[in-house]
Amino acid sequence: MSWPIRTRTGSRAGRVRPGADPAARARPARVRTAVRARTAARAGVRALGTLAVAAVAASLVPASPAIAAPPPPCLTSDLALSWAPGGTAVSGGTEPGSSRTAVVSLRNAGTATCMLDGFPKVTLAQGATTENLVDQRSVSHSAVDLEPGASARFTLTFRQGQSGEDGVVEPVTAIVTPPNNTASKNMRWRWGPVAEQESADPPRNFVGPVVPS
Missing domain, CATH: 2.60.40 (Immunoglobulin-like)
Known part of the structure; x- marks a missing residue:
């Protein structure tokens, strides 16, 4: 009794894995870069805000008047x-x-x-x-x-x-x-x-x- 022979269509070498797409691999990296950029931007805004508050506070502190040195003793x-x-x-x-x-x-x-x-x-x-x-x-x-x-x-x-x-x-x-x-x-x-x-x-x-x- 002979069994029918099945043949595969295509070859293993010809199949493409989903992870092999370069664009797909690059997408997570772009997401991480964008997140880092947004984080850095927020940090920069906070730093500028802190500097602005410090500058305003410094402007509100009155400057100490210069104290003139006393004259020397009379000879x-x-x-x-x-x-x-x-x-x-x-x-x-x-x-x-x-x-x-x-x-x-x-x-x-x-x-x-x-x-x-x-x-x-x-x-x-x-x-x-x-x-x-x-x-x-x-x-x-x-x-x-x-x-x-x-x-x-x-x-x-x-x-x-x-x-x-x-x-x-x-x-x-x-x-x-x-x-x-x-x-x-x-x-x-x-x-x-x-x-x-x-x-x-x-x-x-x-x-x-x-x-x-």
């Missing part, structure tokens, strides 16, 4: 010292035992603005005999800026003495050292005898701080 060589009106002292002295005041003017004779802050040092001298005035700490003060030609002042307070008595100095010179300086200038003393400060007594001979004129 003794740039200051012109003189007796000024306003004190109670009398030329030659009067009324021994009374408390007297004398005012000193300090004029900026330099070419630039400078600053005076604090107490000058003042020594009343009669040859080798001297009387140092103490700082009048009870008087408040602040720095004084002096433009060229401008003046400040300070006040000396002293107890008037009796000429020829013990414990009295008859000054010839007032030696003045401006604040923040080591150099001094001499002024001719014109206010008569001064009772020396006794260590056991309250201060009676003192110098006030520099203040505006």
Whole structure:
């Protein structure tokens, strides 16, 4: 008995698999690329939004004003010292035992603005005999800026003495050292005898701080 022989139409080599289509293979890659592009675009938009918010916030913060540096201390060589009106002292002295005041003017004779802050040092001298005035700490003060030609002042307070008595100095010179300086200038003393400060007594001979004129 013979069986019928079946024949196949076509060959294995001639059949095309669905995955073999290049266009079909490229489609998933294009989808992934598009997704990445959309993700990157969203990230870029978010970054731009963050920068815009930061820029707006920065514009709302007020800028700090620039702080100008204070002028340098006035040098003794740039200051012109003189007796000024306003004190109670009398030329030659009067009324021994009374408390007297004398005012000193300090004029900026330099070419630039400078600053005076604090107490000058003042020594009343009669040859080798001297009387140092103490700082009048009870008087408040602040720095004084002096433009060229401008003046400040300070006040000396002293107890008037009796000429020829013990414990009295008859000054010839007032030696003045401006604040923040080591150099001094001499002024001719014109206010008569001064009772020396006794260590056991309250201060009676003192110098006030520099203040505006």
